[in-house]
Amino acid sequence: MTDLLQLLFAGLSQGAVYALVAIGFVAIFTVSGVINLAQGEFAALAGLVAISAVGSGLPLLAAVVLAVVSVALVAVIMERLVIFPVKRMTTLVSLILTLGVSTGLKALMLLVYGPNAEGLTPLTPGGFSLGGVSIRYQELWILLIAGVVSLAVYWFYERTLAGKSLRACAEQPVAARLVGISLTKASLLSFLIAGTVGAIAGVLASPLYFTSWESGLTLGLKGFVAATLGGLISVRGAVLGGLLLGVLETLTAGYISTGLRDAVAFLLLIIVLVARPAGIFGRTAEARV
Amino acid sequence: MSLGVRGLHAGYGRLAVLHGIDLTAGEGELVAVIGANGAGKSTLLRALSGLLPLTSGTVHLAGTDVTGYGPEKLARTGLAHVPENRLVFPSLSVADNLVLGGYTRRRGPAAARKEARDRAMALFPRLEPRLEQAAGTLSGGEQQMLAIARGLMAQPRVLVLDEPSVGLAPRLVGEIFSALGQLRDDGLTLVVVEQNARAAFAVADRVSVMDRGRVVLEGDPAALSTDPRVAGGFLGGGFAADADAGADAAGAATPGVASGATRATERT
Numbered sequence: 001m002t003d004l005l006q007l008l009f010a011g012l013s014q015g016a017v018y019a020l021v022a023i024g025f026v027a028i029f030t031v032s033g034v035i036n037l038a039q040g041e042f043a044a045l046a047g048l049v050a051i052s053a054v055g056s057g058l059p060l061l062a063a064v065v066l067a068v069v070s071v072a073l074v075a076v077i078m079e080r081l082v083i084f085p086v087k088r089m090t091t092l093v094s095l096i097l098t099l100g101v102s103t104g105l106k107a108l109m110l111l112v113y114g115p116n117a118e119g120l121t122p123l124t125p126g127g128f129s130l131g132g133v134s135i136r137y138q139e140l141w142i143l144l145i146a147g148v149v150s151l152a153v154y155w156f157y158e159r160t161l162a163g164k165s166l167r168a169c170a171e172q173p174v175a176a177r178l179v180g181i182s183l184t185k186a187s188l189l190s191f192l193i194a195g196t197v198g199a200i201a202g203v204l205a206s207p208l209y210f211t212s213w214e215s216g217l218t219l220g221l222k223g224f225v226a227a228t229l230g231g232l233i234s235v236r237g238a239v240l241g242g243l244l245l246g247v248l249e250t251l252t253a254g255y256i257s258t259g260l261r262d263a264v265a266f267l268l269l270i271i272v273l274v275a276r277p278a279g280i281f282g283r284t285a286e287a288r289v
Numbered sequence: 290m291s292l293g294v295r296g297l298h299a300g301y302g303r304l305a306v307l308h309g310i311d312l313t314a315g316e317g318e319l320v321a322v323i324g325a326n327g328a329g330k331s332t333l334l335r336a337l338s339g340l341l342p343l344t345s346g347t348v349h350l351a352g353t354d355v356t357g358y359g360p361e362k363l364a365r366t367g368l369a370h371v372p373e374n375r376l377v378f379p380s381l382s383v384a385d386n387l388v389l390g391g392y393t394r395r396r397g398p399a400a401a402r403k404e405a406r407d408r409a410m411a412l413f414p415r416l417e418p419r420l421e422q423a424a425g426t427l428s429g430g431e432q433q434m435l436a437i438a439r440g441l442m443a444q445p446r447v448l449v450l451d452e453p454s455v456g457l458a459p460r461l462v463g464e465i466f467s468a469l470g471q472l473r474d475d476g477l478t479l480v481v482v483e484q485n486a487r488a489a490f491a492v493a494d495r496v497s498v499m500d501r502g503r504v505v506l507e508g509d510p511a512a513l514s515t516d517p518r519v520a521g522g523f524l525g526g527g528f529a530a531d532a533d534a535g536a537d538a539a540g541a542a543t544p545g546v547a548s549g550a551t552r553a554t555e556r557t
């Protein structure tokens with residue numbers, strides 16, 4: 001029983017990180033149909049920027065803010081340089097372009113930060129034990145911050161004019177243009193959101209799971225699978241998908257074999273694509289974001 | 290003159306669809322543009338509202354040369370386009386659809402936004418009890434009303450509508466056209482594109498008949514409604530051309546192109 005609780009807790013905090021990465025996929029895909037394969041690199045880059053900023057003497061919080069802001073900027077620049085100039089964007093073209101960006105970012109990180117994996121200083125070091133379940137403070141921070149960020153994103157799409165305008169672009173791009181919403185600005189805003197949540201995921205995960213130039217690959221893949229569980233168009237689906245994936249992974253690692261841990265994501269992806277391409281947490285095609 | 294179109298040519302890639310359209314609508318005038326399926330009516334409205342680049346020609350809106358403006362800028366300048374197939378935002382509430390209709394006026398005075406909304410509600414009281422409902426759950430007629438109301442939220446000087454009657458029961462068509470007549474009486478300039486000539490003739494101040502990318506006839510509705518060329522030639526299926534005019538489209542368009550059009554307008 002304690003084992004199970006331990007695994008569930010670890011799975012939820014891991015899943016919360018996937019959830020944030022998944023929100024990034026959803027934010028971009030709904031607006032422009034772009035599947036951003038550099039989403040994982042946003043997280044890795046943020047981790048590395050924060051680690052090196054702390055290394056050069058910046059206080060932890062300042063380093064985290066710096067990392068999030070710079071990655072958000074990278075995302076925005078990426079949109080302007082790579083997505084915006086394309087006249088007829090299709091999902092296939094977007095895969096090729098963003099794979100290029102992902103590769104470029106990886107090379108850059110390897111060059112600048114070297115090949116080693118490192119962990120960022122945790123927001124609060126250490127942990128405690130509760131009824132036999134050991135809990136690290138950083139895991140609580142992950143759950144808290146990921147929860148607040150997810151709610152904020154949800155609130156943004158449901159309640160603010162800018163959020164509603166993004167949903168309008170996702171649902172009826174022609175009508176959105178006719179009411180005066182600029183699709184190019186909407187796409188830029190969606191990258192800003194994706195860069196920000198991806199970066200937050202990266203700095204939250206780094207103290208526990210470590211960051212290297214290539215850690216964006218698995219994180220991106222898992223975030224993508226989580227987003228797919230929600231049909232790639234629902235923030236709520238992405239969050240639930242992330243948590244489910246995290247829990248299933250730790251349960252698999254705990255009860256079956258640690259070696260199978262990374263296979264869970266692919267298995268889930270195949271099951272979803274075959275059985276329910278609209279996602280298990282996705283509602284109808286209409287109910288986006 | 291609220292809207293003036295001169296020598297407008299436009300098309301899709303290498304396919305030229307409009308071959309020099311002239312169209313004017315004076316302030317407070319309701320102009321109907323009728324024509325069979327495939328005549329280029331929707332293309333004309335897309336070109337007017339900046340969705341489609343012009344090959345040549347000019348467009349003036351309330352005294353300003355708006356040739357080459359994109360849709361966002363045109364919406365801000367005062368043109369609202371109620372598109373073919375309504376295109377409401379389905380998962381958003383009726384109220385949110387209206388709010389987004391006023392997107393270009395978001396930094397303008399709140400009083401003007403409220404006035405636009407009150408007017409739209411007075412025009413279509415059926416929407417009032419459905420404000421919190423998702424727009425996708427409305428009936429076809431209600432969606433059309435919402436699409437018009439959304440256009441009015443932009444506080445336009447000129448409202449252009451693409452086949453507001455299509456797929457609606459006659460009673461609803463009457464309701465919608467009487468709303469359009471009321472808007473005209475309040476001083477708004479309207480251009481209504483229709484296949485349903487009967488409904489359009491009943492309220493229009495002037496009528497233009499389009500055929501294969503040209504305006505072939507122009508005049509007041511009373512005179513045109515008795516013109517044999519209107520009844521016989523240009524509407525296909527006769528004067529009560531709310532009947533299926535699909536057969537005519539085949540003459541004006543290659544099948545491949547026509548299906549491309551369907552995909553483009555129905556993209557969700």
Ligand SMILES: Nc1ncnc2c1ncn2[C@@H]1O[C@H](COP(=O)(O)OP(=O)(O)O)[C@@H](O)[C@H]1O
Nearest residue numbers: 301326327328329330331332542546547550553
């Ligand atoms: N998106 C499009 N791409 C290519 N051709 C199109 C497109 N939309 C319309 N057309 C073509 O333009 C012509 C006029 O179509 P349209 O303006 O929709 O006519 P109407 O609205 O009068 O029925 C037709 O030949 C149609 O096939």
Ligand SMILES: [Mg+2]
Nearest residue numbers: 330331332373
């Ligand atoms: Mg049409």
